[in-house]
Amino acid sequence: MIKVYLVDDHDVIRAGIRQILELDKEIRVVGEASRALDAVHALETGLADLVFMDIRMPGMNGIEATRILTEKIPNIKVILLTNFNEEEYVVEGLRAGAAGFLLKNIGKEELHKIVHAVYEGKSFLDPAVTSTIIKEAIRKPKASSKESTPQTEEKLTTREFEILDLISRGLGNKDIGSKLHLSEYTVKFHVKAIFRKLGAKSRSEAVYKAVSSSLISQKPGA
Numbered sequence: 015m016i017k018v019y020l021v022d023d024h025d026v027i028r029a030g031i032r033q034i035l036e037l038d039k040e041i042r043v044v045g046e047a048s049r050a051l052d053a054v055h056a057l058e059t060g061l062a063d064l065v066f067m068d069i070r071m072p073g074m075n076g077i078e079a080t081r082i083l084t085e086k087i088p089n090i091k092v093i094l095l096t097n098f099n100e101e102e103y104v105v106e107g108l109r110a111g112a113a114g115f116l117l118k119n120i121g122k123e124e125l126h127k128i129v130h131a132v133y134e135g136k137s138f139l140d141p142a143v144t145s146t147i148i149k150e151a152i153r154k155p156k157a158s159s160k161e162s163t164p165q166t167e168e169k170l171t172t173r174e175f176e177i178l179d180l181i182s183r184g185l186g187n188k189d190i191g192s193k194l195h196l197s198e199y200t201v202k203f204h205v206k207a208i209f210r211k212l213g214a215k216s217r218s219e220a221v222y223k224a225v226s227s228s229l230i231s232q233k234p235g236a
Contacts, residue, residue: 016133019062020046021053021079022095023071027118031066031125038126050079057083057090064133067112069096069103077103077110084111084215091132108222111215114138136186137217168211177204182221 018041020028028046035041044062047053051074057065065083069076080092093114094107107115113132117140120128128138170178173194180190187201194201205217214220 016041016064016129017044017062018042018129019044019053019057019065021048021050021065021071021076022046022068023048024068027068027095034122034125035129038129041126041129050074050076054079054082058086060087062090064091064093064129066093066095069094069107077106077112080107080112081110093128093132093138105222108216108219112218113216115218116140131184131186134186134188135217136184137181137221138184139218170208170211174204174208174211177201178208178220178224181205181208181217182224 018035020031020043022028022031025048028048032043032046035043045056047056048071050067050071053065053067054074067076067080076094076096080094083090083092091113092111093116094103094112095116095118096103097118104115114128114137116128116138120140132138176194177190180193185193187198187205190196191198191201196204208220209215212220212223214223
């Protein structure tokens with residue numbers, strides 16, 4: 015059973031998402047909040063596996079709440095929700111440790127698939143958001159930006175490059191293992207090493223940093 019928590023200051027949005035998610039017998043909405051700070055307090059107890067988090071809310075915003083939650087509860091998955099496809103939100107959200115980023119106009123039929131994918135360790139970015147990441151990475155001057163380069167001189171191994179490339183294509187650990195003939199445990203070991211070397215807290219942030227540093231192709235689907 016996947017335990018989901020909803021955070022949005024609009025009652026209608028929360029009710030709509032809840033109604034859709036509860037059609038899946040493997041998903042249970044365990045709580046909701048209209049303010050990010052209330053959600054942080056509730057979720058610190060390990061109440062949920064996955065959180066749908068609005069970005070713009072009164073008081074603490076969703077990005078700051080995501081940063082706090084991912085630092086305190088490393089295994090929690092946060093999917094950020096917004097009406098805005100703006101670079102500052104996308105990049106800051108990924109840096110905060112979000113596992114997914116969705117525009118609120120996403121099709122209803124996709125929500126179930128997204129929850130299962132993110133819960134299984136995959137990252138999910140709305141196609142429009144992926145485009146924003148690529149554009150931001152290309153636009154950002156590499157030589158002058160410390161944030162766009164790995165925070166360590168330790169180099170990625172050939173195997174880590176292979177795994178990072180597959181992560182950028184949306185594959186989870188199990189699928190990566192099958193493709194590279196590795197155990198899921200071995201893939202997890204390499205993913206942790208990639209995070210450490212790139213100074214990333216999530217798969218999405220690792221991809222962003224890798225694209226920014228020209229470690230992997232800047233062309234979507236290449």
